Amino acid sequence: MTDHWIVERWDPETRRWIRADPQIDDVQRRLLRIDFDPLDLPPGPFLTGGEAWRRCRAGDDDPQRFGIDDMRGQWFIAGSTIRDLAALNKIETHTWGVWGVIGDLSFRDLADDERSHVDTIARTIATADLAAIRSLYDTDDLRIEGPVVSGRTHQRVDLPLAMTPTRQAS
Numbered sequence: 001m002t003d004h005w006i007v008e009r010w011d012p013e014t015r016r017w018i019r020a021d022p023q024i025d026d027v028q029r030r031l032l033r034i035d036f037d038p039l040d041l042p043p044g045p046f047l048t049g050g051e052a053w054r055r056c057r058a059g060d061d062d063p064q065r066f067g068i069d070d071m072r073g074q075w076f077i078a079g080s081t082i083r084d085l086a087a088l089n090k091i092e093t094h095t096w097g098v099w100g101v102i103g104d105l106s107f108r109d110l111a112d113d114e115r116s117h118v119d120t121i122a123r124t125i126a127t128a129d130l131a132a133i134r135s136l137y138d139t140d141d142l143r144i145e146g147p148v149v150s151g152r153t154h155q156r157v158d159l160p161l162a163m164t165p166t167r168q169a170s
Helices: 026-031 049-057 074-088 100-105 112-127 130-137
Strands: 007-011 016-020 148-150
Touching: 049 074, 049 112, 074 100, 074 112, 074 130, 112 130
Parallel strands: none
Antiparallel strands: 007 016
16 A cells, blocks of 8 residues: 555544545546545545554554555554554644654564554554543653654654643643
8 A cells, every 4th residue: 555644534423533535636536436435535445554553463464565665564654653643642743754763663673562562552542542642642752852854855844832742740
C-alpha cells in the first residue's frame, strides 16, 4: 500500500468517527472508478498507522506493503502510529514529521522492546480512551518538545508555540 493521508471527523448524530479523503474529487472518482463516498470511507481501504501496525503484528499483513518509495516496513508503520497518537492529542505534524523516538526508529529493524512500545501505543489509540491517549502521549519519548524534522526533506519544521503542548503539573 502507498502512504496516503485521510481525515476523520466525529459525527455526533451517528456517534461514530467518519473517515474522509478530501483529495478524491469527482474527476478522480470517475477515472479511478471509485464506488464509495470519499467523504464517508468504508472500513478497509484506508488503515490508520495503529490499525496497520496491529494487522502486521498479528501476522495478517506484510509490513513491506506499507510506506512509500524506499520508506517501507515496520519502522515506517511505527512512525505513522506515533503520529496518530500525536494527532489524537490535537498535534498535527508535517507529513512524515520526525521527532523524538520516531527518529530513533527510522530506516532500521526494530528491537523487541521497541515493537512492544509501539504495541502499547497501537492498543491505546484503538481504545478511544482519551485520558489514556493523553497520558501516553505525555511521556518523554512521544511528546513533541522541540523541532520536528521532515523525514523526506530533512528540513526543520518549527511548530507554532501554541501547538507544542506543555506538561501539566500533577
